[in-house]
Amino acid sequence: MSRLLDQTFRDAGGRVVSALAAAFRDLNLAEEAFAEACSRAAEKWGDAPPADPAAWLYAVARRWALDRFRRRATAAAYRPDDAPPEPTPEDHVMALDEPIPDERLRLIFVCCHPAVSPDARAALTLRTVCGLSTAEVATAFLTPEATLAQRLVRAKKKIAEAGIPYEVPSPDRWPERMDAVLSTLEVAYAQAHADAAGAGPHADYADEMLKLTGLLARLAPDDSEAQALAATVRFAEARRPARLDASGAMIPLTDQDPAEWDQGLLAEAEACLAASARLSISRRTPPGPRALQAAIHGAHADRRRTGLIDWRAILDLYDALLAQRRDLVVEVNRAVALAEVEGPASAMDVLNHMAGSGWLPYHAAKADLLRRLGDSEGALTEYGMALGLGPAPAEARFIRARQVSLQGS
Numbered sequence: 001m002s003r004l005l006d007q008t009f010r011d012a013g014g015r016v017v018s019a020l021a022a023a024f025r026d027l028n029l030a031e032e033a034f035a036e037a038c039s040r041a042a043e044k045w046g047d048a049p050p051a052d053p054a055a056w057l058y059a060v061a062r063r064w065a066l067d068r069f070r071r072r073a074t075a076a077a078y079r080p081d082d083a084p085p086e087p088t089p090e091d092h093v094m095a096l097d098e099p100i101p102d103e104r105l106r107l108i109f110v111c112c113h114p115a116v117s118p119d120a121r122a123a124l125t126l127r128t129v130c131g132l133s134t135a136e137v138a139t140a141f142l143t144p145e146a147t148l149a150q151r152l153v154r155a156k157k158k159i160a161e162a163g164i165p166y167e168v169p170s171p172d173r174w175p176e177r178m179d180a181v182l183s184t185l186e187v188a189y190a191q192a193h194a195d196a197a198g199a200g201p202h203a204d205y206a207d208e209m210l211k212l213t214g215l216l217a218r219l220a221p222d223d224s225e226a227q228a229l230a231a232t233v234r235f236a237e238a239r240r241p242a243r244l245d246a247s248g249a250m251i252p253l254t255d256q257d258p259a260e261w262d263q264g265l266l267a268e269a270e271a272c273l274a275a276s277a278r279l280s281i282s283r284r285t286p287p288g289p290r291a292l293q294a295a296i297h298g299a300h301a302d303r304r305r306t307g308l309i310d311w312r313a314i315l316d317l318y319d320a321l322l323a324q325r326r327d328l329v330v331e332v333n334r335a336v337a338l339a340e341v342e343g344p345a346s347a348m349d350v351l352n353h354m355a356g357s358g359w360l361p362y363h364a365a366k367a368d369l370l371r372r373l374g375d376s377e378g379a380l381t382e383y384g385m386a387l388g389l390g391p392a393p394a395e396a397r398f399i400r401a402r403q404v405s406l407q408g409s
Contacts, residue, residue, distance in 0.1 A: 004049055005041050011204055012054035013131045018107040020061055022166045027110075027128060027156050029065055037061035104129050105215065106168050111155070112180035115162045120155035121180035122187060127152055130188045130205065140187045142328060142359065174220060182229050182290060185213055189233050196243040196250040197394040206240070209233050217272060224283075227276035228290040234269035235297035238262040249397035258304035266301055273298050292321040311340035328356055332365050344372040360389040364399065376406045 013034065020030035037060040041053070050056040111125040123141060126132045132140070138148040158164075169177070192198070192205035210233055216223075217230035242260035245251050276291045287295065296317045303309050318334035331354055339347035348369045356362030367382030383403050387396060 002042070004053060005038065005045065008041075008053040008057065009038060010131065012057065014104055014129045016054065016058045016061060017131075018104045018129055019058060020065060021110070021128075022106050023062070024065055024069075025166050027159060029068065030061075031128070033061035033065040033068070036064045105212070106166060108181055108184060109168050109177055110159065110164055110166050112177040112184065113159070113162075113164045114176050115164060116155045116158055117151070118180070120151040121177075122183040123148060124152055124155040125180075125184040126187055129184075130191075132188070132191065136191065140190065171220070174223075178220070178223060178226065181216070182225055185209055185216070186229060186232075186290070189213075189236075193236050195392040195394070196240075197248060197392065198240065199394075200392050206237055210237060217275075221275070222279065224276045224279040224285075225288045225290045227272045227279065228288065228294040231269045231272035231276060231294040232290065232297055234265045234272065235294065235301055238265035238269060238301070244394055247397060247401075248394055249401055250394040252398075253300060254309065258301075261301070261304060266304075269294075269301070270298065287320075289321055289325040292317050292324070296321070309340070311337055315341050328354065328359060328362065332356065332362050335369075336365055339369060339372070344369045348373065358389070360386050360391055363389070367399075367402070371402070371406060380406055 016037075017030045017034050020033055021027045024030060034057065037057045040060055041057060045053075107129050108125050111128060112121040116124065123137050123143075126137045126140065127134060134149050134152065135145050137152075138145040141148065188205050189209040192209065198206065213226075213230040213233045216226045220226040238261045239253065239256060241262060242256040242258075243251055273291075273294045276294060277287070280287050280291060296314055299310055299314050299317065315334065315337040318330065318337050322330050322334055332351070335347040335350045335354075338350060348366070351362070351366050351369065354362065356366075363382045363386040367379045367386060370376075370379035370382060380403060383399050383406075387399055391399065
């Protein structure tokens, strides 16, 4: 039974909390109610689980929240939502045929309100809507967990004190929140993509982010960055069938067989990337960071046609991206491309000047460069550090295989 509850928690937790927060205008109450519903589920489901576990959790959480209002003697302050207007085509798209009210997009926009500090918007959304732990969110933003926890507390307090409405703003107000919304979806997808086998606790984010990025691309057809993020997620998911070998170990992108990539998703990705490019050209504006990321994915995807990887073009794209988004993720990925253009020694010199200790991709990249430079001892040390940071099973198998190869050489 714990397995069913765990699965339901991962699959529906964000939707349940989002629906409760939208109904009661209280994020803390929504989280408390959902936690109480999960506690009762652990006690009551036994050998007879409900036919619809997600709907059961939502109903129990909603009743508990209503009771809490009464016990606080504040029932008079609660006003149910007015009857909804006749649904628009966008409403039908947002519903996504889910078994409970799907309010995720609404809560994402609430958490990304301009009144919330910029450094907390995406983090709050990832914690609340996507269900990442505080430690996972802190890791995603390369921030100490205690610092991140303080930001989340302040952000939720700000939402309550400012009386931020729980609604998706009109499209003319989207620009002031869109970057934070896209950053949220970007990081949430990265949690799923980091697990090549799709077997971890956040594996379902891959399908969720396909849906939500596609939804935003349809609702914001004039937003170049929304189109670009939809492209990136589709490019990356198209490669999933080729990401594991027969032993279940991760296959690096450059070693994957393009014939195994999902051609349907690649076509969708290229259409979104083309739409993003057209918008930038028509407005005579340079491509944004997500457009550049999508273009990098597109360059890798071209290998299925040419049989080659244009590393010079990819390095140029990373240089342009680094001018807009200088962070460790971009710097490490650029170093990988630099190794293919100028050799591993040049890339190693770049990595040695980064403060990347404690971040798994940094140690994995450094290990690979040391391996290529013939420093087996140094590579083994870096691979050991990467393993110590808890990679997903497929990634761990890949690293161990590299270790075995080095030890036998």
